[in-house]
Amino acid sequence: MPKRITSIEVAQHAGVSQSTVSRVFSEDSPNVAEKTRNRVLKAAHELGYRPNVIARMMSRRETNIIGIVMANMTSPFYPYVLDKFLQRFQALDKQVLLFTVAQGQLVDDILPLVLQYQVDALIITSATLSSDMADECARTGTPVILFNRTVSDSHVSAVCADNVKGGRMIAEYLIKTGHQHIVYMAGPANTSTNNDREQGFKTYLREQGIRDWMRVQADYTYESGYAVATELMQSDTTPDAIFCANDIMAVGAIDAIRAQGLQVPDDISVIGFDDIPMASWGAYNLTTVSQDVKMMIDKTITILQQKLDQPDSQPAVELVEGQLIIRGSVKSR
Amino acid sequence: MPKRITSIEVAQHAGVSQSTVSRVFSEDSPNVAEKTRNRVLKAAHELGYRPNVIARMMSRRETNIIGIVMANMTSPFYPYVLDKFLQRFQALDKQVLLFTVAQGQLVDDILPLVLQYQVDALIITSATLSSDMADECARTGTPVILFNRTVSDSHVSAVCADNVKGGRMIAEYLIKTGHQHIVYMAGPANTSTNNDREQGFKTYLREQGIRDWMRVQADYTYESGYAVATELMQSDTTPDAIFCANDIMAVGAIDAIRAQGLQVPDDISVIGFDDIPMASWGAYNLTTVSQDVKMMIDKTITILQQKLDQPDSQPAVELVEGQLIIRGSVKSR
DNA sequence: TTGAAAGCGCTACCAA
């Protein structure tokens, strides 16, 4: 077992006290004479010393670790989110302990584990947590921020795209471009993203007195988008537009429509939501509503800092507006 | 500041010693009377106690944390890899501390930080590390496994697709299907994946005495694939096949070819490497060589376990063969 | 089977 060098050994080697070594390696090592510092650094270097952050966590009683729980890693939207978070946190000298929620697992199942790691804060993407768990987090003083979910619970903060608004924008755009038989392809019913997008969409249609639309159920995957669109094509309904609750289903739908020998957008318009990288790929050229991920991440980090600085501050809920990105998958009729 | 419950408080509440509480919460709490155990568990439950894993790390001097360094998160291949790793490690009660290598940063830059976290082991994807750093890891006794890179250094283990073989398979297939003017679209020259794929490809052609092929340089992104393919179309070279060193460039190339009014595969065949999810999407239907990610991850975890059980065991290097996945982007000529 | 006590490697307070 290769021995790890500790501050005591460095102290001995440098002929100073262990406290002094500690001071030298503290962020704000205030009171160390330049000469002493150099002596310590030299000794440390010679011995190959690196402070043990675990021990530091113990005494400081803060870990500088942010827990991120991702339910949905392989959906194209999230790697980008994760990467951005990592970059931001690394720049803030915070590390990320990452957890995934496996198939058939609930966020609630793994949260106790996450809390054991004494994370300074917790970001949960694409999932909600029970109010029991929210309470538990509150008890341990762990700030929680839901990313891409809205909340009802008053203990937790949330940052989310303005999905209601986005759904509304899409309805508005499809109507304006003359579509009359719109199909809404839904994501899982228990996701706030789907529900909000759907609600915004429906509300606008209702306001306009439009009743000729229908809803089909899918589950946010390419495969479901493909399958449900295929079914739709093979039934006797003939929509002139499909609003898919996310881009990845829209891509599946486009492939399905083409597989039936139809054209997008000439025969059917397709519109998505998210603006994932593939939306701009030539083969799809998908009109969609973007999520301002950068802004969402900025807000998340702001809220986090706020909560870390003032643990008693109120939880914040922020909605971030997206933009209609007009490409080529919707036709004016 | 919400006070966190410690084992001492549980002990008092249950009327036992702190050591006993500790025993109850140890994995293999061997010597605790059933009655005592229940009393402790009851007290713990009432107080909402959760063991502090950071303190546990201190005394056990092992963290059960695996560090993963990902250079390339947003490339479609990696989220899947990461997700699989997370699931496997969570099942083994190991947690993942995730690091990304930002633009312009080297793995070497962040490794000292990673090591400070006393990770039990380190997985580095898509990047190599200097032998200095490899030495440093060896000194601290931290096993390192490179994922998707081959190694020259004798201190580190590696698991990698058999890229030479894959490149060879592709060359063989393209020749067998009658292609005569093949272009190799390269990834970054400093990646072993590119170099190995290219070498396998070139070797086969050389063996067959085929000299009519060319090489263009891209960088593993959709955009580069698109741009370089466009250039190619607009020049007076007329390849009948493009072998793109990864799928994402292949997708870009296909979009570019179509944007020029040409057909894939009728005018030009395109073949990729990786078998990312998008390769099977209807719009591309890309012929490619799969990476057997599941197998690669299995091997990685096996090596890891081995190194953790016997720290002195030799580093292992494993190559995992992929398979030619024939779809519709290559035509027999 | 249980308890007492000595660390683990740091930080932070108090004195010098």
Add this chain to the structure above:
DNA sequence: TTGGTAGCGCTTTCAA
């Protein structure tokens, strides 16, 4: 500016 020292919350001998 430095050193001494008391924890941080646990694990792990060693004795009882």
